[in-house]
Amino acid sequence: MATTTPNGVRGGHAKHGGGSAFDGGAPMTHRQIMEALSGLLLGMFVAILSSTIVSNALPEIITDLGGGQSAYTWVVTASLLAMTATTPLWGKLSDLFSKKLLVQISLLIYVLGSVVAGLSQNSGMLIACRVIQGIGVGGLSALAQIVMAAMIAPRERGRYSGYIGAVFAVATVGGPLLGGVITDTDWLGWRWCFYVGVPFALIALFVLQKTLKLPVVKRQVKVDWSGAFFISAAVSLLLVWVTFAGDKYDWISWQSGAMVGGSVLLGALFLLVESKASEPIIPLRLFRNRTITLASLASLFVGVAMFAGTVFFSQYFQLARDESPTMSGVLTIPMIGGLFVSSTVSGQIITKTGRWKAWLVAGGALVTAGLGLLGTIRYDTEYWHIAVFMVLMGLGLGMMMQNLVLCTQNQVDPSDLGAASSVVTFFRSLGGAIGVSALGAIMANRVTHYVKDGLAELGPQGEALGHGGTGGGGIPDLDKLPVPIRTVMETAYGHGVADIFLYSAPFALVAFLVTLFIKEVALKSSSSDAEAKTKEAVAASEAPEALAAATAPAPAQAVASEPVTSVASGVAVRGVVRGSEGAAVPRAAVTLISPAGRQLGRSVAQGDGSYTLDAPGAGSYVLIASADGFQPQACTVNVTDEPLVYDILLAGTSGLGGVVRAADGGGPVEGAMVVVTDVRGDVLATGTSTEQGEFAFAELVPGAVTVAVNAPGYRPIALPVEIGGQGVTRVEAELLSGAVVRGVVRGAAGLPLTDARVILVDAAGNVVATATTGDDGAYAFADLDAGEYSVIATGYPPVAGQLTVTGRGVDGHDIELAHPGE
Incomplete structure (x- = not known):
């Protein structure tokens, strides 16, 4: 008889140790899976890379295209908004059309948007291309997981999902640094930030065409086009209003009234459409769950803080501190490090205790504190202060981002798991889009204000320059400005970005307050649908002791006994309990329970792993298996009048x-x-x-x-x-050892020099790192490769020296600076 194979269980007709199966198709070999997976991994790499590679290149891109602050933020917002709105639509389309075809279409859309984006002649053209890119990236992000689910059986999917995690990590961490390096390379330039993903996408198209063979399995669905249109239109109109209010027109004006009113009207139409849609893009019924409502609201405000850090830090380091795009990526590592530490520590403790709310609340407090402290920075603030503030912000984000989704998943029915998770993610992306646009508009106004004040302090000549080209959100080219005016610009951008962080702090505070009202429920010990259903059934059982009997390991003396059943006759359910390597698992306890939680049969696996028990008749039942040293498994079995053969796979520790x-x-x-x-x-x-x-x-x-x-x-x-x-x-x-070069910069009298700038250059002429001495005149460079370097010190007439770095490095490379004749 035909059955559906649940998680952890395979019917007796399937080959053990074989490959995964397509929906309704023959099993795939490991080689076939890896060949098809290579195309998917390339597609995911392209999707993630395109979202991160432009972050550190944006200041130079916008300056080169003659755009202003509004263009800067819309380059990010346009892609984010398009991706957010289209991701659920791609999922719906995958139920109607060929998944392989949809992946290829999304790749082609991405390639088209990337090629044209690299040819952009103005910021408006670039923003339009980013919308196209966002549509393609939304498809790649959604379809990669859907195709994997169709290609690989659930119980074997974990074997291959590690590759996706590795690709995600490489693209997320490497994207900003790669974008900075490309921008800093004269013979490449920023346009290659868009071209670099195209070859990967084309290779992915070729590999997918050759290796991915998925059947077209359709089901009756209705795509919520109206819902996607109204939510996108409402948010876009609101973002346009925030971007231009206070510049093109007053905050209180008929234009503001029309745009805000139009956005509210479109939002109301969206709610009306969603309430009547058979398969809405955002199921409104989910918001009857208090946890989902509060987690979505908190995610909305967390999104503002998260994207504020990733988008505006690059402007601060490049425009306020005169760092290169590459170094601006390096200097944000403390925030990434804080996020990593908090994720690992909180994840470890949550796994052991099952308690998560304290971490969520602490995360909200840390994000609020970090943003508030970042609101005090200026262009000349010591970097270690900024690093500490970034660490606080990263620690808080690491505690909040994953745990908001976790608390949602923990309190919804398994059938709503995907929808609830996507709702929280949707609101986080929405908060990011709104936050980037609104904060970008505010920053443009604040920078113009600070530039005017700074130029006025330079006297009549400075006052005559007005806003110095920053009016309307213009971004000046600092390299072309004289030193006094350049200092004014750096001061203005340092103060302006600080204001952005300060204005973001109240949003983080609201997220913190919202988390206080989320009810903590201890984490469930299983995640599969079948196991969740089993727990619900047992909770409602007339005999609660059934679960203890079902999951308790069988006593050693029962190994040689005949299977024990509580039902004398009925339809036989039998099979073999095996470990992940295919070996039989003796002494495994196998229990059959009714949907109401009543124990109907119990068996102890023999030495060859075989078990037998009887179901009272045709119907749907829950089968549970457990053994010492293995993870318990649960599944739903559909019994007819014929005997059922089910082999059970237990994952060992x-x-x-x-x-x-x-x-x-x-x-x-x-x-x-x-x-x-x-x-x-x-x-x-x-x-x-x-x-x-x-x-x-x-x-x-x-x-x-x-x-x-x-x-x-x-x-x-x-x-x-x-x-x-x-x-x-x-x-x-x-x-690998990280070599260190350190020393002291001294004056002619042998006294340490403060604020001397030391530059380390490699043999190819590339600037590796820079440092500014403190009161003790000391400088240091860490984490260096072995090789030849030049050390250049400025502050007096510059002094350059050569050194060879080997082993642990060079300690005591002192430099003497002095004016001629001293």
Whole structure:
């Protein structure tokens, strides 16, 4: 008889150890899956890269195209808004048309938008192209997961999902830095930020055409075109009003009234359409759940804070501190580091305790504090102050972003899991789009105000310059300005960006207050639909002790006994309980319960893993299996008048161990921090290496994980590891030393010099790093490769010197600066 294979269970007619199956198709081999997955991974890499690569290149792009602050923010907002509005639509279309065709169409849309964006002659053309890019990226983001679900059976999907996590990490971290490097490279230029993803997209098209063969499985759905149009139109009109209010027209004017009124009307029409739509883009019934309502509201305000950091930091470092696009990406690492630390620590503790609200509340407080402190920075604020403030903000964002989705998923019915998660994500993206546009408009006004005040202080000549070209949100080219005016501009941008952070702090405060009212419910111990249904059924059971009997491991003496059942006759349900490697699992407890939670049958697997029990008759039942050293599994089985054969696969718990060594032939590294995360980024285990450099973790679920290792004086690394189904998987981590160059800048009298600028240049002539000395005259550069470098010191007539960096570096490279004749 034909059945639907639930998570963790495969019917007796399927081959064990075989590949995954398409919907209704034959099983795929591992090679076929990897070939098709390579095209999907390239597509996802393109989607994520396009969203992050322009962040540090934007100041130069907008300056080159003659755009202003409103254009700057709309380049980000347009893509974000298009992606937000179209992502659910692509999901609906995948139920009507070929998923493979839709992936290829979204790739072609992305390629078209990217090529034309690279040819943009003005900011308006670039914004239009970013909308096209956003539509394509929305399709790639949605369809990649949908195609994987259609291509790989649920119980085997975790085996391959680690690759997507790795691609996501590489594109997210590498995108801004790659964009900065491309912009700083004279023979490339910023236009290649848009071209660089095109070859990957074309290769992905070719690979998908050759390797991906999906059947077209249609179901009756109705795409909510009207809902998507009205929500996009309402938000867009509101963003246009915020962008131009106070510049093109007054805040209180007939234009403002028309736009705000039109946005409210479009929003009301959206609510009306959604209330009547059979399959709405945002199911309004979900908001009857208090947690979803509050989490969505908090996500809306968190989105403002999150995108404020990623978008406006690049302007601060490039326009207020005269850093290159590449260095502006490097200087934001403290925020990324704070986010990483908070995600790992909070994830580890939440996993152990099941409690999450304290982290959510603490995250709101930290984001509010971080933004408030960032509101005090100026163009000449010491960088370590800014770094501390960024760390606070990153810590808070790391605690809030994932846990807002987590608390939502934990309190909804399994059938609403996808819809509820997408609603929270939708509001976060919506908050980001609104925040970037509104804050960008405010920043344009504040910068113009500060420039006017600064130029007026320079005297009549400065006052005659008015707003210095910043009126209407214009962005000046600082390299072409004389020093006094340039200082005014840097001061204005430093103060203007600080105001943006200060205005963002109340939004974070609202998110913090909202989280206080979210009711904490301890996390469920299972995530699959079948397991969730089982828990609900048992909760409603007339015999609550049924669950204890169902999940309790069988006693050792029962191994040799015949299967025990509580139903004397009926339809036989039998099969074999196996581990992830295909080996039989003896002594596994297998229990059959009714939808109401009543125990109908219980069996203990024999030495060969076989079990047998009887169902009272045709119907739908829940089958539960558990054993020592394995994760319990639950599934829904549909029994007819014929005997049913179901083999059950249990995922075992395994160990992970290894050693951390120095890559340059040194011995073991003691005290290295080792962090193990799953494909979603959740922390599974942490620890430090011993004196022999060894580390070990027990009780880990088999599958793909990432092992991150870092230690003082070494460069951190991340290794993809596949944990086997049995035994201990061994890992060897080799850490590269990060060389250090340090010294003291002194004057002619031998006294340390303050505020001397020291520049480190590599053998190719590239600026590697810069530093400014403090009161002690000291400078330092860390995390350097071995090789030849030049050290240039300025502040007096510049002094340059050569040095060779090997091993741990050079300590004591002192520099003497003096005026001629001293």
